[in-house]
Amino acid sequence: MATLTDVIDRPSSQSGLWSWITTVDHKRIGVLYGVTAFIFLLLGGLEAGVIRLQLAVPDNTLVDPDTFNQMFTMHGTTMIFLVIMPLSASFFNFVIPLAIGARDVAFPRLNAFSYWVFLFGGLLLNASFLTNQAPDAGWFSYANLTEKPFSANQGLDYWALGLQVLGVSSLAAAFNFVVTIVNMRAPGMSLMRMPLFVWMTLVTSILLVLAFPVITVGLIELTFDRNFGTNFFVPEGGGDPILWQHLFWVFGHPEVYILILPAMGIVSEVLPTFSRKPLFGYPVVVFSGVVIGIMGWAVWSHHMFTVGLGPVAVSVFMITTMLIAVPTGVKIFNWIGTLWGGQIDLKTAMLFALGFVALFIVGGLSGVSHAVAPSDNQQQDTYYIVAHIHYVLFGGALFGIFAGVYYWFPKLTGKLLHEGLGKLHFWLYFIGMNVTFFPMHYLGLN
Amino acid sequence: MAHQTEVSHHAPEEEHPTSTGINNRKLLMWVFLSSDCLFFGSLIATYMVYRGQSLVGPYPVDIIDVPITTISTFVLLCSSFAMVRALAATNEDRQGGIIFWLLMTAFLGTIFIGFQVYEFNLFREEGLRIDTNLFGTTFFTLTGFHGAHVTLGIVWLLGLAWIARKGRLGPKTALDVELAGLYWHFVDIVWIVIFTLIYLIGGFDTGPAGDPSLVPHSITGFLGLI
Amino acid sequence: MSSDHGVHESRHPTLKQYVIIAIFLFAITIVEFVIILPEDFRGQGWTIAPLAILSAIKFAAVIFFYMHLKFDNRLLTWVFLGGLALGFAVVMALVGLFTAWTPSPRAFAEDHAKPCTLDHELGGCLEDPSKAVVAPTPGPAPAPDDPGTAPAAAPAVPAGGGLVDTGRQIFITGAGEGAATPCVTCHMVEGVPEAVGLLGPDLSHIGTEAATRQPGVSAEDYLAQSIRDPESFIAEGVDRATPGLMLAAITAGLTDEDVDALVAFLMAQQ
Numbered sequence: 047m048a049t050l051t052d053v054i055d056r057p058s059s060q061s062g063l064w065s066w067i068t069t070v071d072h073k074r075i076g077v078l079y080g081v082t083a084f085i086f087l088l089l090g091g092l093e094a095g096v097i098r099l100q101l102a103v104p105d106n107t108l109v110d111p112d113t114f115n116q117m118f119t120m121h122g123t124t125m126i127f128l129v130i131m132p133l134s135a136s137f138f139n140f141v142i143p144l145a146i147g148a149r150d151v152a153f154p155r156l157n158a159f160s161y162w163v164f165l166f167g168g169l170l171l172n173a174s175f176l177t178n179q180a181p182d183a184g185w186f187s188y189a190n191l192t193e194k195p196f197s198a199n200q201g202l203d204y205w206a207l208g209l210q211v212l213g214v215s216s217l218a219a220a221f222n223f224v225v226t227i228v229n230m231r232a233p234g235m236s237l238m239r240m241p242l243f244v245w246m247t248l249v250t251s252i253l254l255v256l257a258f259p260v261i262t263v264g265l266i267e268l269t270f271d272r273n274f275g276t277n278f279f280v281p282e283g284g285g286d287p288i289l290w291q292h293l294f295w296v297f298g299h300p301e302v303y304i305l306i307l308p309a310m311g312i313v314s315e316v317l318p319t320f321s322r323k324p325l326f327g328y329p330v331v332v333f334s335g336v337v338i339g340i341m342g343w344a345v346w347s348h349h350m351f352t353v354g355l356g357p358v359a360v361s362v363f364m365i366t367t368m369l370i371a372v373p374t375g376v377k378i379f380n381w382i383g384t385l386w387g388g389q390i391d392l393k394t395a396m397l398f399a400l401g402f403v404a405l406f407i408v409g410g411l412s413g414v415s416h417a418v419a420p421s422d423n424q425q426q427d428t429y430y431i432v433a434h435i436h437y438v439l440f441g442g443a444l445f446g447i448f449a450g451v452y453y454w455f456p457k458l459t460g461k462l463l464h465e466g467l468g469k470l471h472f473w474l475y476f477i478g479m480n481v482t483f484f485p486m487h488y489l490g491l492n
Numbered sequence: 493m494a495h496q497t498e499v500s501h502h503a504p505e506e507e508h509p510t511s512t513g514i515n516n517r518k519l520l521m522w523v524f525l526s527s528d529c530l531f532f533g534s535l536i537a538t539y540m541v542y543r544g545q546s547l548v549g550p551y552p553v554d555i556i557d558v559p560i561t562t563i564s565t566f567v568l569l570c571s572s573f574a575m576v577r578a579l580a581a582t583n584e585d586r587q588g589g590i591i592f593w594l595l596m597t598a599f600l601g602t603i604f605i606g607f608q609v610y611e612f613n614l615f616r617e618e619g620l621r622i623d624t625n626l627f628g629t630t631f632f633t634l635t636g637f638h639g640a641h642v643t644l645g646i647v648w649l650l651g652l653a654w655i656a657r658k659g660r661l662g663p664k665t666a667l668d669v670e671l672a673g674l675y676w677h678f679v680d681i682v683w684i685v686i687f688t689l690i691y692l693i694g695g696f697d698t699g700p701a702g703d704p705s706l707v708p709h710s711i712t713g714f715l716g717l718i
Numbered sequence: 719m720s721s722d723h724g725v726h727e728s729r730h731p732t733l734k735q736y737v738i739i740a741i742f743l744f745a746i747t748i749v750e751f752v753i754i755l756p757e758d759f760r761g762q763g764w765t766i767a768p769l770a771i772l773s774a775i776k777f778a779a780v781i782f783f784y785m786h787l788k789f790d791n792r793l794l795t796w797v798f799l800g801g802l803a804l805g806f807a808v809v810m811a812l813v814g815l816f817t818a819w820t821p822s823p824r825a826f827a828e829d830h831a832k833p834c835t836l837d838h839e840l841g842g843c844l845e846d847p848s849k850a851v852v853a854p855t856p857g858p859a860p861a862p863d864d865p866g867t868a869p870a871a872a873p874a875v876p877a878g879g880g881l882v883d884t885g886r887q888i889f890i891t892g893a894g895e896g897a898a899t900p901c902v903t904c905h906m907v908e909g910v911p912e913a914v915g916l917l918g919p920d921l922s923h924i925g926t927e928a929a930t931r932q933p934g935v936s937a938e939d940y941l942a943q944s945i946r947d948p949e950s951f952i953a954e955g956v957d958r959a960t961p962g963l964m965l966a967a968i969t970a971g972l973t974d975e976d977v978d979a980l981v982a983f984l985m986a987q988q
Contacts, residue, residue: 152516217527225519228793229510255523256804259531267538270633275623278538282917284547284626292812293534343804347815359815514791522794526801533805537812547963553761562751569747573740576784580733677784681777688773692754696761 070154075161076140077458080451082165083132089172090124093117098482115182116201120172122185123205126305127212128168130439133447134308135160135216138223138247140458145241147232152225156218163215171208174201181205186298187268189279189290194272203272206265213258213265220254223247238332242325245332246311249339250304256343257300264293288353295346303342305439306406307335309446310377313399316449317381320396321388327380334373334380341370351419352426360419367417374410378403394468398449401476405441409434412487430490436483445475521671525678532682535637536689539630544697546625555618556695557611564607565687568642571600572680575673582669585662590669591653597676598649601642608639627697631690638686641679648672731783739783746772885983889913893976899968901980907987918964919956925987941981945969 059065069075096117100108109117139157143150151157174180181201183191192202227248231240240248267278268290277283279290318325325331347355347363355363381403390396412434416422425431448471456462510516574597581589612632615621622632652672655661661669731739750772754760782788787795890912892900902910904917913921928937931953935943943950948964972980 153520221520221523221527224523225516229512229514229516229519231511235511255527256530256801259527260534260808262531263534263538266637267633270622270629276629276633277623277626278629283629284545285542285629286816289538289541289812289816292815293538296534296808296812343807355815512791512793514793519794519797522797526798529798529801529805530808533809537809540809540813541816558751558754562747565747566744569740569743572743572780572784573736576731576736577733580736674785677780680784681780684773684776684780688750688769692750692769693761693766696754698761 070150070158072139072143072150072154072157073458075157076136076138078161079132079136079139079164082161082168083129083136086124086128086132086168090121090129093121093124097121112182116175116180119181119184119187119205120175123171123181123209125439126185126301127209128171130305130443130447131216132164134250134305134443135164135219137243137308137312137447137450137454138219138251141454142223142226142244142247143230144457145244146227146230146235148226148230151222152230153222156222160215160219160222163211163218167208167211167215170211171204174204174208179204186291186294188294189268189271189287190281192268192272192290193280203269206269206272210262210265210269213262216254217258220251220258223251224255227251238329242314242328242331242335243308243311246307246314246335249335250307253300253304253307253339253342257297257304260293261297261301264290264297267293288350291350291353292346295349296343298349299346300339300342302438303338305443306446307338309402309443309450310335312446312450312453313381313402314377316395316399316453317384317403319453320391320393320399321385322391323384323388325380326383326386331377331380334376337373338370341366341373345370348417348419348422351422364417364419368414371410371414371417378407378410393452394463394465394472395449395452397469397472398445398452401472402442402445402449405437405445405476405479409437409442412437425490428490429486433483433486433490436479436486440483441479448472448475515667517667517671518674521674525674528678528682532634532638532685535630535634536685539634539690539694542626542630543694546627548625550615550618550620550624550627552627552631552690552695552697555615555620556691557614558691558695560607560611561687561691564604564611565683567600567607568604568680568683571597571604572677574600575676579666579669579673582661582666583663587656587659587662590656590661594649594653594656594669598646598653601646601649601676605639605642605646608635634686635690638679638682641682645672645676645679648675731786731789735783739779743776743779746776881979881982882986883983885979885981885986886910888972888976888980889983893972904964917958919953919959921984921987923987925985928984937985938981941984942977945972945977945980 059068066074066078069078096109097114100106100114100117139151142148171181177200179199179201181187181204183197183202183205187202187205190196227240227244267276270276271278271280271285277285279285279287281287314325314331344366345363347359348367351360351363392400412430416425416431416434452463452468510519512519574593578590578593578597581593615628615631620628620631622628649672652661652669655668750769753765753768759765781798787798889901889907890910901921902913902915904915905913905919905921906915907913907920908922924941925937928940931937932940932951940951946969947966948969949961949966952961953959969977
């Protein structure tokens with residue numbers, strides 16, 4: 047607002063801490079997002095380490111049961127909302143204005159607001175550790191475990207409010223990127239000439255815009271239930287805990303694509319570069335991304351096959367879930383087509399991108415196996431699901447993001463990351479990831 | 493970093509043409525409203541799913557007063573009309589008109605909120621609280637969040653009136669008024685939906701103790717007619 | 719998406735048009751009000767379609783004229799209608815999932831509620847609860863290859879003879895018209911694996927407790943009266959004894975013999 051800028055003058059330090067705190071520059075905000083998210087990645091990794099150590103030997107007493115619950119809840123919540131989403135946001139900020147030929151995002155101040163709200167939300171969520179009352183009902187926090195009688199301490203209030211704050215940040219950022227990509231393209235940059243990463247950012251942002259209000263409502267209802275005695279998810283008052291699952295997954299399934307589509311976008315940039323070939327079938331990759339974004343809304347109940355939805359609903363969601371594997375598979379064939387006959391240069395970024403494709407195929411296949419409701423009945427809540435989610439989010443999203451880090455780091459700093467260390471990083475990740483999670487497929491089905 | 497300063501100090505009228513020809517802030521507002529559709533959609537879904545599911549009274553038929561709410565609905569419709577007059581005055585640069593119609597819109601909005609406060613109080617006295625039953629839970633949450641939206645709109649309009657006081661609103665800054673108007677009208681259409689669902693259709697719902705077949709269900713009714 | 723549009727002034731309707739639309743909106747609201755004015759029409763299913771259609775017309779008038787989508791860039795219409803359509807779809811899908819489009823969501827829920835017979839050995843519900851209910855009555859030891867029936871036979875059923883067993887069955891499966899909601903839905907009794915309900919009071923030791931509940935009323939009378947009219951006595955200091963929760967309609971379908979059997983069964987719960 048013109049009138050507002052007259053009243054509040056933006057401090058314009060060029061260097062030092064103050065310049066970082068007051069910056070509205072998209073590249074600097076991208077760096078802030080990236081650095082913050084990496085710190086949270088370490089935290090989430092630490093929590094995962096505690097979980098694995100506790101489970102290393104039978105009857106272990108490393109942590110008590112309450113702490114264990116807090117660890118896996120905070121591990122999941124941190125990795126999804128404080129690591130993968132902001133790491134993607136970091137790339138959105140850094141890359142999008144450069145890729146579409148804009149001077150900055152459409153609303154630079156709103157962009158800075160998004161970052162600081164994100165930081166506050168992350169700190170609020172983790173502040174629960176200080177009072178030893180971290181959330182402990184799983185990253186999905188199913189009702190009615192989350193109701194006051196079953197979770198009497200403040201943990202879930204931290205969880206609900208923390209996610210609410212993070213939602214504000216994500217929404218503000220998503221509004222910003224939709225407007226930026228739709229409106230701020232350089233002359234001649236028509237939609238079908240946009241780089242793939244920009245396309246996937248657009249789809250992701252639209253999903254965020256539409257999906258987050260649903261979880262906002264779910265969290266409001268949870269907060270009201272816990273603090274104002276409402277009956278949303280309380281069976282004694284006539285409420286239905288299943289409604290929470292529906293609201294959570296109406297948001298939660300688009301959220302899955304919010305996590306993976308940016309990584310798919312990055313990989314679609316990296317693979318052509320290191321194959322010395324243009325992306326195979328650009329329009330098909332774009333449309334399959336858009337189709338995933340649309341169909342992602344029609345599959346949420348496949349997370350709930352075992353709650354007893356009735357045969358009709360289960361069949362419908364089973365079919366839509368199997369169908370959504372088609373556009374995903376199309377992308378994989380396009381990537382393979384890009385590699386085919388190319389001059390492949392196995393730099394670290396390329397290794398991570400290839401790792402993404404390989405591991406995502408594994409995760410995608412196990413995904414199709416629990417799209418089938420009868421087989422999902424055997425797999426629900428087992429290690430098999432844990433294996434699946436880590437193959438698509440760790441092997442998928444995080445590998446894609448690391449491909450992006452190695453790919454765009456020189457653009458950011460003018461320096462290449464060390465190739466030897468990078469390759470060591472890749473192989474440690476690749477082997478460690480498979481050794482940890484592949485056996486879980488068997489553990490889950492036994 | 494010099495270019496940052498330029499970007500953030502851009503006045504709207506100097507803005508470069510955008511790829512679509514739509515002003516950035518206007519597009520932002522519409523994307524936000526689109527997002528808000530899902531917000532109210534989820535609240536409405538909760539209300540619909542729990543319709544007629546209250547275990548204890550008071551039930552809607554016991555306390556919903558349709559005539560009173562029809563009046564407050566009229567008031568909100570009037571405020572939408574005042575809002576379009578405010579925008580017209582801004583475009584035509586009639587300074588007195590801008591302030592008058594902005595304040596009128598805010599005033600009518602306040603009347604609407606007054607009706608809501610009165611209604612909430614009345615319900616509380618008649619034994620319906622947010623924790624009484626599912627009707628109370630979903631009713632107060634849905635209408636309460638709508639009321640919060642209206643309140644935010646009133647604050648926004650009063651802020652604009654404050655700015656207009658110095659003659660700073662006019663054809664060049666008409667977008668400032670237009671955006672507030674879009675938000676205000678959106679809040680109005682949400683009320684159109686809520687009024688129909690909770691009052692006109694759901695306002696006569698009885699509890700489960702009555703004959704369940706008397707509990708009308710919107711979908712069946714709708715499909716049955718088609 | 720053409721970039722050659724440049725910035726264009728969005729046109730606005732004239733004052734006259736605004737006034738016409740305002741009158742139009744008022745008129746529709748009055749029509750809506752008139753539809754539900756007669757007592758007989760209120761809450762009738764058929765009113766829903768006209769009310770929904772009239773509201774949709776009001777909705778469209780506001781967004782296309784007051785919010786001037788009609789005069790603005792087409793993209794804005796798509797942006798808004800996209801969110802609106804998705805919101806509408808989510809509402810419809812959730813309502814459909816919860817009610818399966820039947821007239822009464824509650825009736826649907828009750829029709830589809832399957833009482834869960836806990837299997838203490840395996841965890842989870844038994845495949846066929848009727849097996850577990852019938853099995854203990856004849857007496858013979860359950861076949862070892864059928865683990866489902868074992869836990870139900872294990873608890874010590876007092877040798878009260880036929881009446882207690884009949885009462886036990888009514889307690890578990892219900893009788894008469896109240897069969898949809900048997901006692902076990904809300905009450906738990908130790909030793910009865912089906913009785914896991916947590917809505918009402920725990921009846922594990924009701925046989926001894928009933929005698930002391932109401933001075934001057936025998937335990938048998940207290941129980942019989944409490945079954946016939948659950949509101950007769952609301953015991954103080956008992957967990958989950960909630961007035962208004964156990965409706966008389968639940969037990970209205972029971973015959974006198976049914977009540978006698980239930981009392982005999984409950985008296986056996988020492």
